[in-house]
Every structure is written in structure tokens, then in C-alpha cells.
Amino acid sequence: MNPELKEKGEIKDLMNSKDSFRAFPLAAITGHSLLKLSLLLAAVDPSLGGVIIAGGRGTGKSVLARGLHTLLPPVEVLDNESILETLSKRNSNTSLRPIGRNLDPDKPEEWDISTNKLLEETIGSDYLNQIDEIPKKVKEAPFVQVPIGITEDRLVGSIDVAASLSTGEQVFQPGILAEAHRGVLYVDDINLLDDGIVNLILEAIGREQNNIERDGLSLSHPCKSLLIATYNPEEGALRDHVLDRFAIVLSADQSIDNAQRVEITKSVLSHAENNIKFSEKWSEESDNLSTQLILARQWLKDVKITKEQITYLVNEALRGGVEGHRSELFAVKVAKANAALRGDENVNSEDLKVAVRLVILPRAMQIPPNDDDIQPPPPEDQSPPPPPQSNNEESEPDTNENDNEQDQEQEEDNSDGEEESTPEIPEEFILDPEACMVDPDLLLFSSAKSKAGNSGSRSVIFSDSRGRYVKPIIPRGKVKRIAVDATLRAAAPYQKSRRLRNPNKSIIIEENDFRAKLLQKKAGALVIFLVDASGSMALNRMQSAKGAVIRLLTEAYENRDEVALIPFRGNQAEVLLPPTRSITAAKRRLETMPCGGGSPLAHGLTQSAKVAKNALSTGDIGQVIVVGITDGRGNVPLGLSLGQNEVEENENTNANLKQEVLDIAAKYPMLGIKLLIIDTERKFIASGFGKELAEAAQGKYVQLPKATDKAIAAMALNAINEF
Numbered sequence: 259m260n261p262e263l264k265e266k267g268e269i270k271d272l273m274n275s276k277d278s279f280r281a282f283p284l285a286a287i288t289g290h291s292l293l294k295l296s297l298l299l300a301a302v303d304p305s306l307g308g309v310i311i312a313g314g315r316g317t318g319k320s321v322l323a324r325g326l327h328t329l330l331p332p333v334e335v336l337d338n339e340s341i342l343e344t345l346s347k348r349n350s351n352t353s354l355r356p357i358g359r360n361l362d363p364d365k366p367e368e369w370d371i372s373t374n375k376l377l378e379e380t381i382g383s384d385y386l387n388q389i390d391e392i393p394k395k396v397k398e399a400p401f402v403q404v405p406i407g408i409t410e411d412r413l414v415g416s417i418d419v420a421a422s423l424s425t426g427e428q429v430f431q432p433g434i435l436a437e438a439h440r441g442v443l444y445v446d447d448i449n450l451l452d453d454g455i456v457n458l459i460l461e462a463i464g465r466e467q468n469n470i471e472r473d474g475l476s477l478s479h480p481c482k483s484l485l486i487a488t489y490n491p492e493e494g495a496l497r498d499h500v501l502d503r504f505a506i507v508l509s510a511d512q513s514i515d516n517a518q519r520v521e522i523t524k525s526v527l528s529h530a531e532n533n534i535k536f537s538e539k540w541s542e543e544s545d546n547l548s549t550q551l552i553l554a555r556q557w558l559k560d561v562k563i564t565k566e567q568i569t570y571l572v573n574e575a576l577r578g579g580v581e582g583h584r585s586e587l588f589a590v591k592v593a594k595a596n597a598a599l600r601g602d603e604n605v606n607s608e609d610l611k612v613a614v615r616l617v618i619l620p621r622a623m624q625i626p627p628n629d630d631d632i633q634p635p636p637p638e639d640q641s642p643p644p645p646p647q648s649n650n651e652e653s654e655p656d657t658n659e660n661d662n663e664q665d666q667e668q669e670e671d672n673s674d675g676e677e678e679s680t681p682e683i684p685e686e687f688i689l690d691p692e693a694c695m696v697d698p699d700l701l702l703f704s705s706a707k708s709k710a711g712n713s714g715s716r717s718v719i720f721s722d723s724r725g726r727y728v729k730p731i732i733p734r735g736k737v738k739r740i741a742v743d744a745t746l747r748a749a750a751p752y753q754k755s756r757r758l759r760n761p762n763k764s765i766i767i768e769e770n771d772f773r774a775k776l777l778q779k780k781a782g783a784l785v786i787f788l789v790d791a792s793g794s795m796a797l798n799r800m801q802s803a804k805g806a807v808i809r810l811l812t813e814a815y816e817n818r819d820e821v822a823l824i825p826f827r828g829n830q831a832e833v834l835l836p837p838t839r840s841i842t843a844a845k846r847r848l849e850t851m852p853c854g855g856g857s858p859l860a861h862g863l864t865q866s867a868k869v870a871k872n873a874l875s876t877g878d879i880g881q882v883i884v885v886g887i888t889d890g891r892g893n894v895p896l897g898l899s900l901g902q903n904e905v906e907e908n909e910n911t912n913a914n915l916k917q918e919v920l921d922i923a924a925k926y927p928m929l930g931i932k933l934l935i936i937d938t939e940r941k942f943i944a945s946g947f948g949k950e951l952a953e954a955a956q957g958k959y960v961q962l963p964k965a966t967d968k969a970i971a972a973m974a975l976n977a978i979n980e981f
Contacts, residue, residue: 280533284325285543287318288522296506296616297326298547300484302554302595306505307588308463308485310448310496313510319488322510323444326486328537329548330399333440336361336373337393344380344393355421355429358479359436363394368480372430400441402434402483404459406450410729413458417473417747423765426754428474435459435468435481443483449496450489452728452778459485460503473747505588507620554598561594563605570683574614578622585621589613606682725777733774744773781880782818784837784873785810785974786866790888791825792857799887799938800825804848805967806885810974811841820879822869823848826862828855830899833865837873859892860915861899863922870931883932883977887970891947892919916947923955933957934977936970 284294293311300309311319338356357370366386369377377385377392385392404413411433418431435443443463448456462468468481487504489496501507529536537544571589593613597605730744749771756766789803807821821844823835835847863884870882895915926933933955937948952959960973 280537281324281328282321282526282529282533283328283537283540283544284322285547286525286529286536286540287322287325288518288525290318290322290510292616293322293508293510295612296508297322297486298329298551298599299592299595299612299616300486300506301326301330301551302558302598303591304482304484305466306591306595307584308487308504309506309508310487310489310501310504311508311510312489312491312496314490314492317510319510320444320446323442323486323488324401327399327401327442328544329551330442331548331552332396333360333399334363334394334396335359335440336363336369337395338373340393340395341376341380345376355418355431357415357430357432357436357477358439359432360397360400360439360441361480362440363389363392370477370479372477400438401444402438402441403444403446404434404451404455406447407726408434408451408455409727410455410458411743413455414462414468414470414472415477416743417475417750419743419746419750422747422750423753426751428751430470430475430477432479433468435462435483436479438483439479439481441483443485445485445487447493448487448489448500449494452726453497454728456497456500460500464503473744502582502584502621505584505592506616508616550599553601554595557601557603558595558598560603561597561605562603563590563594567593567605567610567683570610571613571618574618575621578618580618580621585618589617592617604682607684610684725779728776728778730773731776733772737772737774739775739777741773741775745771748773781878782820784820784822784870784879784882786822786824786837786869786882786884787970788831788862788866788884788886788888789823789825790857790859790862790886791827791853792855797853800853802967802970803887806970806974807835807844807848808841809967809971811839811844818878820873824862824865824869825853826858826865827853829858829861829894831858831862831865833869837869837879856894857888857892858894858896858899859888860896860919860922861894862886862892863919864896864899867922867926867929867931871929874930881932882930883934883974884926885970885974885977886933886935886948886951887938888935888948892916896922919951920954923951923957926955926957931955932977934973935959936973937961 284297287294293309296309300306311322313319336356338359341356355372356376357372358368361369361373366374366389381388381391413433414435415433416431418429421429421431443459445451445459462481463483463485466480466482468479470477485504488510525536568586568590571593572586575585575589590613593605593609596609596612597603600609727741730741745767746765749765749767753766756768757763760766787803787807789799791800803823807823810819810821818839820837820839821835822833822837823844824831824833826832835844838844863886866884870884873879873882892915896918923933933952934957935948935952937959948961949959958977962969962973
């Protein structure tokens with residue numbers, strides 16, 4: 259956008275066009291200095307990958323996103339409506355529709371094929387040499403919010419049913435990704451979106467292009483949007499892959515005093531009473547930020563960063579133990595954007611510090627001390643100082659001050675001379691591998707991983723009868739729920755020819771047109787505790803299993819997980835606690851815990867398989883994990899447990915019992931059951947058969963002589979997330 263429009267007042271008129279409501283100005287938001295800086299940097303360079311804001315309820319996450327939008331300058335776009343209106347007056351091919359939205363008139367290389375064809379029909383084959391004649395208009399930068407229940411069709415685009423019915427050809431209807439081009443794409447509660455939808459958004463924003471391969475269409479259009487997302491960690495963890503795709507991840511939770519809380523309350527009430535008057539009060543600060551943003555976008559392409567400065571950022575990422583290469587790539591972009599925001603063509607040490615703080619620190623496994631302990635960068639011509647000596651800090655203060663003054667004078671004398679050969683780099687590394695102090699302003703990837711580990715099952719299951727509508731599919735067999743929208747889209751291009759054969763019908767649907775709904779719903783996990791209740795240590799094992807059951811049930815409601823308990827003793831295994839999410843029912847059932855007798859492990863594995871199979875058939879359980887708390891030594895054959903009297907003892911009885919147990923465990927993978935064996939026996943008497951049993955079931959084996967309820971519950975949760 260040409261800055262001269264600012265002088266003409268066109269930008270101000272456009273930004274004030276919606277007088278009915280104005281968003282809360284970014285400059286009026288109390289606190290959140292880091293977040294406001296991050297949003298400005300992302301607006302300077304939208305290719306950063308976006309900003310994700312985490313925080314609890316009512317922390318101003320959406321207010322920050324909408325406040326940034328008020329600072330964005332209007333954009334000059336191709337006037338698609340005028341182009342189509344001109345074609346309709348000429349009775350030209352009106353089945354063509356522009357695919358891209360908000361296309362830049364100065365970048366013909368980004369125009370899609372359909373737009374080029376429309377311009378060729380409107381202006382002529384030489385339209386690229388007649389840019390001034392192409393219809394254009396100036397509009398407010400788009401701000402598009404992604405609804406939680408959005409479908410794939412609405413996101414990426416699909417066939418326009420009405421236009422296809424009238425023309426008899428496939429007409430594409432752009433989706434939300436096209437509408438957000440050159441603006442803000444805002445995703446609230448991104449952790450509640452379907453994983454497939456989130457992946458599509460990240461792929462389109464990362465490539466800066468949306469590729470459509472669906473419904474017989476093969477199209478693409480530009481998608482250069484500033485991605486801003488928010489989520490509340492209390493409502494569920496976010497995948498590490500998603501966090502890593504965002505350049506900046508910060509928390510909106512902040513510590514504020516009473517005076518600041520009062521100021522926030524007064525500001526919100528004042529804005530609600532008269533948002534226009536409130537916005538005018540902050541108009542000067544908002545105009546300054548907007549002007550600074552416009553100029554920074556123009557200066558960004560001229561900002562330079564040296565190899566030594568890039569090396570510094572890479573070293574910081576290595577010192578912090580950051581995985582992957584996105585951290586240093588994003589850090590370079592943030593440093594350049596911060597330099598452009600300052601109006602400088604060269605990246606300096608402060609820009610590098612900002613990049614480390616916003617990009618590398620949230621990803622680091624080691625956290626530095628507070629910013630007050632970080633020394634300012636040294637003068638550009640000064641050699642690195644010797645290590646500080648704590649014993650002589652107070653002995654020569656005057657000498658150090660004089661040296662600093664002389665260095666500053668030398669720096670000023672050389673400021674008008676030749677360009678410095680050494681780049682400006684911070685004197686010290688910010689990341690200290692031995693430090694462990696947590697910065698409360700930063701949302702750590704490591705803490706997010708630990709929360710995800712305790713969040714239980716996140717599996718989903720697909721159905722054709724119950725759940726949330728995800729996308730249409732070609733049915734196999736009888737259609738239970740018809741996807742009307744997709745069916746009409748499939749049939750729309752053929753209506754013209756079909757009506758010629760059947761003129762009495764307006765819409766003709768054939769069998770090949772039908773599409774079914776693919777439904778998706780969250781599915782919990784069933785944890786079956788299979789406990790050896792025989793022997794002298796049976797009571798301890800049962801007490802630990804009971805405590806683990808209660809611990810898991812405290813989180814079962816949110817994650818839809820269920821817990822069951824099957825002890826085996828004597829000649830049989832019994833389902834003492836059927837699958838449940840009720841803590842009350844569990845406590846009532848577990849009041850009596852029988853112990854002693856033989857060890858019918860084979861029957862215990864069989865009973866667990868039956869319970870698991872019944873649970874999986876209900877459609878509410880996505881995975882079953884059998885946690886066997888045993889040493890794996892069974893001494894009761896399955897035939898005896900089932901009431902068969904033909905079991906005879908011989909010299910090969912032990913070998914047969916062992917093989918029988920292994921054969922049953924080997925069937926677990928085919929049934930979709932995972933097995934975790936927790937061996938509670940001491941090492942010097944352990945038989946080692948527990949590990950062999952886990953290997954037969956393609957499961958996991960853990961030796962835990964002191965198996966407390968807390969340890970067993972933690973192992974079960976890890977199994978849910980790792981299997």
C-alpha cells in the first residue's frame with residue numbers, strides 16, 4: 259500500500275467505516291507488552307508462521323487478536339464484482355468465477371488461472387500490459403475467524419451448488435482460507451478443532467497457497483494470512499507438532515496488581531458504553547502504531563543479518579536443547595522484523611535478544627534467569643571483557659566507569675566513519691544450560707509436553723451413525739446418513755444434460771451421486787487392571803491396584819476413559835469391577851478384595867480379552883490397555899478354569915501352561931488389545947517370564963518391585979499415550 263494514501267485520508271476513512279462497533283484498541287490494552295510486540299512482529303512479516311496465545315478464561319486473548327486488526331492498513335485488491343458485472347453485460351461465459359480473494363493487483367504472478375481467464379475476456383489478451391485498466395478497489399484488511407465446527411468443505415472450498423445447477427458445469431466456491439488472504443486468520447480454541455482441520459490450516463499457511471484436490475477439482479489460490487490462534491490449556495493439551503509450527507508461543511496469563519485490575523475494568527466499561535468515543539481517545543497512539551507498522555513492512559526487505567548473528571541464534575538454540583531447525587529459522591525472521599519495526603536496516607544485539615526471548619526460550623528445555631540479570635550488549639568496537647571477578651567488584655569502580663566513558667566516546671567518534679566490520683552480537687548467551695528458573699511470561703514447550711502426558715486418551719473413532727460431521731465420503735453399501743451438500747455438489751454439474759432426458763424434474767439425483775457422512779467422535783481408553791491375587795504379596799498388589807483405579811477415575815470424565823479390575827486367584831478370574839467411570843461404584847465394588855490360592859493367569863488373560871472385545875464393540879472406546887500386575891507365572895490351566903475335568907498332570911505340565919499363556923497373549927494384537935506387564939517381584943526371584951509374555955503380545959514390560967498406586971497409575975497413563 260502506498261503511504262501517500264495516508265495523507266489523503268483514505269486509510270483513516272476506511273478504518274472508521276464500521277462506526278457501529280470498533281474493536282478494543284491494541285494500545286489501550288493494559289500489560290501484555292510481550293504479546294503486543296509479538297503480534298506487531300507477526301504483522302510486519304506474516305510469513306513468520308503466526309502467533310499462538312495460551313491462557314485461562316478472561317485473559318484477553320481474543321481482544322489482543324482483534325486489537326491488532328485495527329492497526330492493519332487497508333489493502334488494494336482486484337475488483338471481482340466489477341469484472342463479473344462487465345462479463346454479464348457482454349453475455350460472456352459467466353460460468354467462470356474468480357477463485358482467489360483479495361488478490362494483489364501489483365502481483366500478477368499470484369493470480370489463479372480462473373482470474374487470468376476472466377481478465378483476458380474482460381480486457382483482452384494483452385491485459386498484463388494494461389494494469390491500469392484492471393478494476394481495483396481498496397478495502398479493509400480481512401479478519402476471518404474459523405468456527406469450531408467448521409468442515410473441510412467450508413475451509414478449503416468446494417463446488418458451488420447453485421451456480422453449477424444453473425450452468426451445468428463445475429463452479430468452485432472459495433472457502434475461508436481464500437477469504438482470509440492478505441488479512442488475519444483467527445482460530446479461537448484451536449485445541450478444540452479437529453486435527454485434520456488444523457493440519458489443513460497449517461499446510462496452507464506454511465505454503466502460502468491453498469491446493470484443492472477434491473470433488474473432481476484441481477485448483478489452487480494464494481493464502482498469505484497472518485495466523486493468530488488461542489487456546490486454554492485447561493480445556494486440553496495441544497499437539498507439540500502444532501505448537502512448533504507457530505513462530506511465537508506465549509501465555510496471556512500475567513501477574514497484575516489491584517491498580518491495573520481497576521484500570522482494566524474501567525477501560526472495558528468505557529469501551530462498552532461508547533466504543534467510538536473510546537477508540538477516538540486512543541486514536542493518536544493507534545495511528546502511531548499503524549504508521550510504524552506500514553513503514554516496517556516496507557523496510558523489512560532491506561534489513562540485513564550477518565552470518566555471525568545467525569551463528570549466535572543457532573548456538574542459543576543448541577544451548578537450550580531445542581529440537582528441530584524451526585527455532586533458528588523463525589528467530590532470524592523475528593530479529594529482522596524487530597529491526598524493521600525500529601526503522602533500522604541492520605539487525606543489532608537487541609533484535610537478537612528479542613528473537614531468543616520470543617522464539618527460542620519457549621522451546622528451550624533450560625530456562626534462563628530474569629532479564630534483570632542479562633547485561634546490555636558491549637560497544638561495537640570493544641573486545642570481549644575478561645570474566646567478572648566477584649572479589650574485586652568494589653575495588654576499582656571509578657576505573658571501570660572511566661573505561662566505559664572512553665569506549666563510548668570512541669564509539670561516537672567512529673559512528674560517522676566506515677561501516678563496522680564486526681556485527682553487533684550480545685555479550686553473553688541468554689540461555690544458561692545449568693539454569694532452571696522459569697519465566698512466567700513464557701509458555702514452555704516442555705511444560706506443554708508434560709501436560710499432554712497427563713491428559714489421557716486423545717484418540718478418535720469414525721462412524722457412519724453417530725458423531726460430528728467431518729467430511730463426505732463415497733458410501734460402501736447402504737447409506738445410513740446422507741451428506742446432502744456433497745450429494746448435490748456431485749450431481750450439480752450433470753443437471754443440464756439430465757434435464758434434457760427428464761424435463762419434468764428440476765433436480766435429478768442418481769445412485770452414483772450419493773455421498774455419505776463420515777462422522778467422528780472422541781473415544782476414551784479402557785484400562786483393565788489384571789491383578790494376580792494369589793500368593794503372599796497378593797494383598798499389597800490389590801491395594802496398589804485399587805489406588806491406581808481411583809486415581810485414573812479422577813480424570814476419566816474429561817477424557818472419557820473407563821477402568822476395570824479383574825483379579826485372578828484360585829481356579830478362576832472374576833470381573834470384580836466392570837468398565838466404569840464412576841468413582842462411587844468403584845469404591846463400593848472394591849470394598850472386598852479376595853486373595854490367596856492358585857494363579858489362573860490364562861483365564862485372567864481370557865477374561866480381559868472378553869471385556870475388551872465387548873467394550874470396543876460399543877463404539878465409545880478407542881483403545882484397550884490391559885495392565886497385568888503379575889510376575890507372569892501361572893499354575894492353573896485354562897481347561898480347569900473352564901470346568902473341564904480332562905486336565906491331567908504330567909512332566910510337561912509346566913511347559914504346557916507356559917505355552918498356553920503365550921498363545922493367548924499372542925492373540926491380543928489381532929484383537930486390538932495392548933498389554934502392559936508390571937512385574938512386582940524382586941529381581942533375585944523373578945522368573946523373567948513376564949517379559950516373555952509382554953513380547954508375545956507385542957506389549958511392554960516394566961519391572962517395578964515397589965509398585966505404589968501412584969506409580970501404577972502413571973505407567974497406565976503413559977501406556978495410553980505411547981501405544
